[in-house]
Amino acid sequence: MSRFSFLSGKTVVITGSSRGIGRETAHICVEAGARVVIHGRNEAKLNEVAAALLEKGGVVRMVVGDICDPQTAADLKQAADELSGCDVLINNAGTSMRGPFSEIRTDVLESVMRTNVIGSAVSTQTFLADLISVRGSVIFISSVSGMRGFPGISIYSAAKMALTALAQSIRAETSPTGLHVGIIYIGFTENDPDKEIYNADGSIMHSKRKHDMTQRDVAAEILLLAGRRKYRRVLTSKGWLLLTLDRLAPRLVDHIINRSGGRFHSLLK
Numbered sequence: 001m002s003r004f005s006f007l008s009g010k011t012v013v014i015t016g017s018s019r020g021i022g023r024e025t026a027h028i029c030v031e032a033g034a035r036v037v038i039h040g041r042n043e044a045k046l047n048e049v050a051a052a053l054l055e056k057g058g059v060v061r062m063v064v065g066d067i068c069d070p071q072t073a074a075d076l077k078q079a080a081d082e083l084s085g086c087d088v089l090i091n092n093a094g095t096s097m098r099g100p101f102s103e104i105r106t107d108v109l110e111s112v113m114r115t116n117v118i119g120s121a122v123s124t125q126t127f128l129a130d131l132i133s134v135r136g137s138v139i140f141i142s143s144v145s146g147m148r149g150f151p152g153i154s155i156y157s158a159a160k161m162a163l164t165a166l167a168q169s170i171r172a173e174t175s176p177t178g179l180h181v182g183i184i185y186i187g188f189t190e191n192d193p194d195k196e197i198y199n200a201d202g203s204i205m206h207s208k209r210k211h212d213m214t215q216r217d218v219a220a221e222i223l224l225l226a227g228r229r230k231y232r233r234v235l236t237s238k239g240w241l242l243l244t245l246d247r248l249a250p251r252l253v254d255h256i257i258n259r260s261g262g263r264f265h266s267l268l269k
């Protein structure tokens, strides 16, 4: 029996699946016999992903729209309803930034917070009643840099950390219902070459860098979190090291980060 057999016959909604980790998550779902709703702003990219999933025999719906727009959440729900309703919601759409805090333009601050936090919150609100009715799962995608604030990515760290509070609060509010609320802290993962990262001035950069995990392996971990109905998963040994050190010796972590001159986070994220 496959590790993903729990997905067979289920409907999975994956926000931000036009590329990267979200796209790979959709592939594993389809391979395991799940129906998927894929989503993003880039229609051409989404069409490519949909075509590849259909080639694998997938049952797919596609939603184009900004995750910060409440209409997008409504469209995601309609698409999931056409596939007999959402069983698993993966709040994957996210955007990252680089730059010193003092220089981050207000629209960049807002965009990073809205995409990562408000987008996840509104999608979850939209599906909450449906997910509770099927004792489904909602998964939040955080980062190792959401476990600890890092220099050079301040508002991204803040946004990913906010997801911890959001997941904890929703979990507490819904605890009698059987809803599963999971959060995963992702480490340094391979990027698509066209992954977009904001600079502090709002311009976009593409980052090519070393990674500790493939997109496919991260996608598998996200889905296993849902399958095993675990609350939390921290990826990569560096992520675990940070978690442990920050608990045992937070001042030491402060010291290392302060001495690293902004390079420390690039070892971890």
Ligand SMILES: NC(=O)c1ccc[n+]([C@@H]2O[C@H](COP(=O)([O-])OP(=O)(O)OC[C@H]3O[C@@H](n4cnc5c(N)ncnc54)[C@H](OP(=O)(O)O)[C@@H]3O)[C@@H](O)[C@H]2O)c1
Residues within 6 Å of the ligand: 015, 016, 017, 018, 019, 020, 021, 022, 039, 040, 041, 042, 043, 045, 065, 066, 067, 068, 091, 092, 093, 094, 095, 096, 115, 141, 142, 143, 144, 185, 186, 187, 188, 189, 190, 191, 192, 195, 196, 269
């Ligand atoms: N890669 C890593 O090393 C890493 C590490 C830690 C955490 N994470 C988190 O993991 C998730 C996926 O990362 P990734 O590397 O696969 O990122 P990615 O390649 O940049 O993909 C992000 C996805 O989100 C969508 N998206 C971004 N902003 C959106 C918006 N405003 N409205 C709708 N869709 C939007 C993008 O689609 P469109 O451009 O088509 O809108 C894309 O499909 C993110 O939440 C990220 O923060 C990644």
